[in-house]
Structures are given as structure tokens and as C-alpha cells.
Amino acid sequence: MTFNAVDVIRVKRDGGVLSDAQIDWIMDGYTRGAVADEQMSALAMAILLRGMTPPEIARWTHAMIASGERLDLSSVDRSTVDKHSTGGVGDKITLPLTPLVAACGAAVPQLSGRGLGHTGGTLDKLEAIPGFRATLTNDEFLAQLRGVGAAICAAGSGLAPADRKLYALRDVTATVEAIPLIASSIMSKKIAEGTGALVLDVKVGSGAFMKHVDQARELARTMVELGGAHGVRTVALLTGMSTPLGLAVGNAVEVAEAVEVLSGGGPADVVELTVALAREMLDLAGLPDADPAAALRDGRAMDSWRALIRAQGGDPDAPLPVAPETEVVRAAADGYVSTVDAHRIGTSAWLLGAGRARKEDSVSASAGVVLHRRPGDEVRAGDPLYELRAEKADRIAPAREAAEGAVEIRSTPPAPVPLVMERIG
Incomplete structure (x- = not known):
């Protein structure tokens, strides 16, 4: 059935509901180039302003797949289960989580991406490891899942190509925020990768894409429903992202922190979230009795990590890059750390070279921010709060300015805030 793109745009512009046939036609036409960018831009804006019904979102996602x-x-030969995070500052959870879940008996087909703006990308972090290869063929991907139990790599060009085109378009047309488009973008790729189950980590707070819990809850529910509609068992956790995860924000520094967690140590919040997500994943995979905390303690998770890194060409024993330029920012007064603003710290790390402004930009493996204090910690004037690291000295000053005021010190300690806020699914 053939439609007119203008008529399809008009339906959504006027608050109408698109039919399955209209959605299939315009997605196919856009993928093939028969529907112009400006027409899809207009439709994306109409969706942002008018929204979509759950059946529309499900069909839109189906058409992208x-x-x-x-x-x-x-x-x-193992149950497959994956995890997706909506992105945050210091969010290196995929690195310890993937080998941990594999060590407990599931297979994790983790297709990951690169960072943009103040949120880091998993593949950028892993490529700080000498020799690590982020691109695998489908055959290599399957062989590694069978042999190692896990792979962390870039999605192939054949998976949801409509999403690749639409994602780039949304980025330059102020339509990134549309929840139907966010949900379908994430879920089309995850469903197309073939996983049997999926756990979503939906971040909420200053360093997250979703600043408010109501937005995050709507996104999580939409994605959980999409997973169910396409035969993928899906649950979501809403987790806090007003404070960076852990102490390290960057690429090599986050890899080093992930290795600490896999060694049985690491920051308490990173361990807590890694174990919480692992339990959800293992439950969905039919392994509810597996104990991920024990696998961190007894070395099985570390063995799994080393096998994964070697399988993708990396050297797990190679030294990680270290930035030659550093500056320590110190406390101006006595007191307690009240807040550490994730957005400011993330922006500072980006300016230091750890992130990119455009997809084609390169990133620095060694740049980043290392925190010395977290909310609740007592400090004295002159104590180190955080350290800026860069390859070039001229990156330090703008990063210092961006981070100014990120760490707030008060006379009394703050009330504790739960990391895992809600479970949906």
C-alpha cells in the first residue's frame, strides 16, 4: 500500500493515530531514501508534540526492527540476557556486569555504543585497553557467546538501520526528547540482537538524560511494554544519577575502577548497582539461585573478564594509559560533602577530552576526572575533592571552570539517598 508522506505527517500533526500500514510504509520509505529527511523531521516533531499510543509505539518499533x-x-547453549543503560556519568557498570553474569551461567550479548556529550560510551572505555577490538562479525559474536559466554561490541550495520538514520536526524532537529522515539530506538536494537531477556537501567537526575522521576518512569514502562510485545522478557530499574557512579569518570580510569570491582573491591555504589542488575538478569535468565556477589569475591567474575578481553584482542595485563597533565581541586572549608553534581563533573570530563561533541570526534583514553570525596564524606579545608586529568595542559582550565561548584560542602552531612529507586516490570 502506498501513502503520501505529507498526509502521514498531517495525521500526527493534528493529533491522529497512525495506522500500522502508514507506519510500515513511512519507515520503509525513509530507510530506502524515498521519504526525505525534512519529511521525517516534520513527523518526528509531530510525534514529540502529539505523542503516540502504545500500539503506535509498538508498531513503530516493529518497523524499525x-x-x-x-x-x-x-x-x-545458555539463556541469553542483556542490559541497557540510558547513560550517565561514571556509568561503567557494563564492564564488570557483563563478565559477572556470564560467570554465573548466562550468556550476555552486549551490543554497546560510544559516548556523546557528557555521558561516556562503553566502547570508548574498553578501547583504552591495548589491542581491544570493538567490532565483531556476526559469526565471531556468536562464537564468543558460545565460548566465553559474553561479548561487548558495536552493533552491526545490519541491525535496525532505520534507527541509525533516525537517531542522527533527531540529534539535529531538537526531537531527541520524544519518549516514543527514545524507547523505540533503544528497544529496536536490543530486540534485533536476539536476546531472550533484557534489564533496563533507567537513570534519573542531573547527570542523566531524564532529569525527573516521572519522565524516567514513563520511559521505563514504555520500554518494558515494548519488550513484552516483542517476546523479550524485560524489567527496568530506576537508578539515581545526580551523583557520578563511583570515583572515576573517563575511559581508562573507569576501566581501572571496573577491574577493582571484579577483584572484589571498588566503590560501594558501583558494587551495589552491579550486583542488583546481575540479580535481575540472572532471574530473567532462569538462574535465580546464582550468587553474583560470591562470583565477585571468589574470582570467577575476574576470570570471565580476562577471557572476554582476550577473546576481543585485548591484553588484560597491559598498563592502561595515564594522563600527563593533572590538577587537584581542594576543599575551601571544613564540613561534609553535600552533593557532587554529576552533570558538571561529566561536562568537565568531556572538556578534558574523555568525550566527544560529534560522533566523528576522537576521545582521549587517559583524560577524565577522579573524585576523592563523595556525598557524606567529612572534609577539612585543603583536602583534595577531585583531580582533573588530560593529555594537554590547555584542557585543564576550561574543565576546572565547568566543574566549579560541582562539590558542595555544608556543616552537616546529607541524608542518604537510595541508589535503586524503583523496579518496573
């Missing part, structure tokens, strides 16, 4: 291939993981 149908634009490319869907991987078949049936040859993997």
Missing part, C-alpha cells in the same frame, strides 16, 4: 536483520542466538 524489520528495516534490517534480526540475529538468531538459538545456537547459544
